Amino acid sequence: MVQYPQLEAFSAKEGVIRVIGHRGARGIMPENTMEGFAFTLACGVRLLEFDVVMTKDNVPVITHNHHLTRSIVRDGNDDWLPGEEPKVSDLDWADLAQLDVGGLDGDSEYGLRFPDQAFLCDVRIPKLSDLCRLITQPEYEDVHMMLEIKSDPDKLQDAAARSAIVTAVANEVRSFGLSERTLMHSFDWNLLAECKRIAPEMPTSFLTQLPDNAADAGEDHAITACPDLTTGTVIAPELVAQAGGSLWCPYFQDVTAEAVARAQDLGLRVAVWTVNEVEEIDQMIGLGVDAIVSDYPGRVQRRLLAHGFGWSARTAVVGTLKAST
Amino acid sequence: MVQYPQLEAFSAKEGVIRVIGHRGARGIMPENTMEGFAFTLACGVRLLEFDVVMTKDNVPVITHNHHLTRSIVRDGNDDWLPGEEPKVSDLDWADLAQLDVGGLDGDSEYGLRFPDQAFLCDVRIPKLSDLCRLITQPEYEDVHMMLEIKSDPDKLQDAAARSAIVTAVANEVRSFGLSERTLMHSFDWNLLAECKRIAPEMPTSFLTQLPDNAADAGEDHAITACPDLTTGTVIAPELVAQAGGSLWCPYFQDVTAEAVARAQDLGLRVAVWTVNEVEEIDQMIGLGVDAIVSDYPGRVQRRLLAHGFGWSARTAVVGTLKAST
Numbered sequence: 001m002v003q004y005p006q007l008e009a010f011s012a013k014e015g016v017i018r019v020i021g022h023r024g025a026r027g028i029m030p031e032n033t034m035e036g037f038a039f040t041l042a043c044g045v046r047l048l049e050f051d052v053v054m055t056k057d058n059v060p061v062i063t064h065n066h067h068l069t070r071s072i073v074r075d076g077n078d079d080w081l082p083g084e085e086p087k088v089s090d091l092d093w094a095d096l097a098q099l100d101v102g103g104l105d106g107d108s109e110y111g112l113r114f115p116d117q118a119f120l121c122d123v124r125i126p127k128l129s130d131l132c133r134l135i136t137q138p139e140y141e142d143v144h145m146m147l148e149i150k151s152d153p154d155k156l157q158d159a160a161a162r163s164a165i166v167t168a169v170a171n172e173v174r175s176f177g178l179s180e181r182t183l184m185h186s187f188d189w190n191l192l193a194e195c196k197r198i199a200p201e202m203p204t205s206f207l208t209q210l211p212d213n214a215a216d217a218g219e220d221h222a223i224t225a226c227p228d229l230t231t232g233t234v235i236a237p238e239l240v241a242q243a244g245g246s247l248w249c250p251y252f253q254d255v256t257a258e259a260v261a262r263a264q265d266l267g268l269r270v271a272v273w274t275v276n277e278v279e280e281i282d283q284m285i286g287l288g289v290d291a292i293v294s295d296y297p298g299r300v301q302r303r304l305l306a307h308g309f310g311w312s313a314r315t316a317v318v319g320t321l322k323a324s325t
Numbered sequence: 326m327v328q329y330p331q332l333e334a335f336s337a338k339e340g341v342i343r344v345i346g347h348r349g350a351r352g353i354m355p356e357n358t359m360e361g362f363a364f365t366l367a368c369g370v371r372l373l374e375f376d377v378v379m380t381k382d383n384v385p386v387i388t389h390n391h392h393l394t395r396s397i398v399r400d401g402n403d404d405w406l407p408g409e410e411p412k413v414s415d416l417d418w419a420d421l422a423q424l425d426v427g428g429l430d431g432d433s434e435y436g437l438r439f440p441d442q443a444f445l446c447d448v449r450i451p452k453l454s455d456l457c458r459l460i461t462q463p464e465y466e467d468v469h470m471m472l473e474i475k476s477d478p479d480k481l482q483d484a485a486a487r488s489a490i491v492t493a494v495a496n497e498v499r500s501f502g503l504s505e506r507t508l509m510h511s512f513d514w515n516l517l518a519e520c521k522r523i524a525p526e527m528p529t530s531f532l533t534q535l536p537d538n539a540a541d542a543g544e545d546h547a548i549t550a551c552p553d554l555t556t557g558t559v560i561a562p563e564l565v566a567q568a569g570g571s572l573w574c575p576y577f578q579d580v581t582a583e584a585v586a587r588a589q590d591l592g593l594r595v596a597v598w599t600v601n602e603v604e605e606i607d608q609m610i611g612l613g614v615d616a617i618v619s620d621y622p623g624r625v626q627r628r629l630l631a632h633g634f635g636w637s638a639r640t641a642v643v644g645t646l647k648a649s650t
Contacts, residue, residue, distance in 0.1 A: 042360055
């Protein structure tokens with residue numbers, strides 16, 4: 001198995017379970033924004049999960065859904081995006097730069113899910129290059145990216161489109177010298193195969209979700225192209241390992257102690273998404289996962305300490321002192 | 326009545342109720358830290374409430390309790406402060422600079438109150454001058470300070486001590502040219518009288534809490550020297566006005582629509598502390614207060630928008646558009 005240096009940052013070790021900020025820290029700050037990433041980093045969280053989609057003029061931008069979503073996008077009049085929700089891949093970067101993604105519409109089903117998220121003004125959809133530039137600053141040399149590539153559901157059979165997006169993203173990451181701090185992350189296993197071919201220096205992270213678990217309100221459906229998991233989660237680690245994955249990233253409600261153990265036996269790291277409630281976080285700590293992806297990274301930090309863990313060598317000391325008293 | 330320019334920032338107006346970050350944003354980031362203030366400002370909240378205490382060597386520092394509190398202070402070994410909790414006024418600045426106030430002890434009664442607060446390392450108790458320096462930067466020209474002076478409960482009868490702390494604090498604020506962006510805020514009405522004498526260019530904000538409402542876990546008792554309010558809150562606005570106050574800041578559970586209206590009739594602004602739960606925030610919006618002090622400023626922003634308000638001219642537009650749909 002290839003040894004990737006960037007996997008260390010995503011691996012549990014004695015007294016350490018990792019915290020990964022989901023779209024920055026969606027519970028607290030607007031998702032997939034530079035403001036949200038800055039907050040997450042300020043909390044001492046060094047692993048950032050976020051989503052990349054391509055514009056019409058081939059700029060990799062950081063946003064989750066393929067269609068701009070009314071409940072999180074305002075136009076130049078501060079009104080929620082009127083009319084049909086346009087597809088990001090039909091817009092140029094210059095079009096996106098007019099929009100404000102600093103706040104949630106609190107009346108929307110999606111907005112109701114995050115009642116503590118701050119409401120900001122004049123926040124732009126970031127380019128992937130904006131985030132890369134930020135973390136090349138010396139104080140962020142330990143920051144790693146869990147870079148999710150969103151496959152266009154209209155182009156799942158289009159190998160050329162897959163190749164184009166992987167090439168564009170890999171080249172952007174390489175141009176900042178960040179290959180050794182990047183994990184390629186996707187629900188689309190065909191796309192991950194393409195990542196392994198085009199960017200073999202970056203390990204791959206395979207997302208899964210059992211079909212029984214419905215998609216979340218206000219978000220593009222998670223399932224794109226991955227194997228049939230109707231028989232349950234326990235087969236998933238085998239499939240990820242066979243596909244050459246380095247990390248398995250199951251939906252937290254799908255996961256069992258048996259599956260986590262099997263994955264780790266196979267040499268995989270296990271990160272669970274998206275774990276927000278205290279009881280759920282506690283449960284994941286109990287399962288011995290490597291990393292927890294959360295919209296509330298501060299809350300995960302606090303639960304880790306409560307269980308005698310940290311999320312880095314330094315914070316493990318705090319957890320241990322706590323555990324010993 | 327003197328017209329203070331800084332009162333505008335604390336005043337409700339058409340479609341606007343103000344948000345004041347309590348000790349920064351204690352629900353999310355460590356209280357009374359530069360990291361917490363930076364987060365609060367990043368949320369677009371421009372009014373900062375915080376507490377000032379003097380060190381032995383006469384440095385005004387930003388911390389709430391007179392005694393360093395074990396549940397929020399770690400020593401150089403990352404252990405919760407061992408032994409007797411020392412008094413800030415018995416320590417020099419250099420002693421304080423050794424301590425880490427980046428995290429809460431989650432097992433403490435106080436820590437349990439803020440389960441989402443991020444846990445940081447290498448965070449220092451700020452000097453008042455640190456915060457003043459930050460907000461003199463051009464991008465923060467609209468930031469105002471609700472500067473609470475904590476009277477030493479052992480020196481409530483000591484007029485010279487009162488005069489010394491007011492002089493030191495006022496001079497620090499003046500040295501940064503921030504008098505017109507500062508409100509002097511205290512539970513100690515004798516101290517506020519001294520503020521009016523020594524620093525007449527800064528308006529005063531009178532804190533009250535009915536004796537029935539017990540002090541909060543892990544915090545110095547709020548009552549120091551203020552009039553007897555056992556007869557209820559409705560007399561408070563009269564007393565604040567008589568004392569020359571510009572703002573009345575009652576505990577939110579004490580307040581009634583009648584008292585708010587009476588205060589505003591008397592020309593006072595009304596800011597309520599510390600309002601954290603959604604239902605409580607909604608109730609305060611309904612009472613027509615000028616400003617809401619909260620540990621969760623993002624949550625208050627969201628409730629204001631839900632009610633068709635903003636917290637600034639810009640965000641009022643968002644609230645109005647929302648209200649009209």
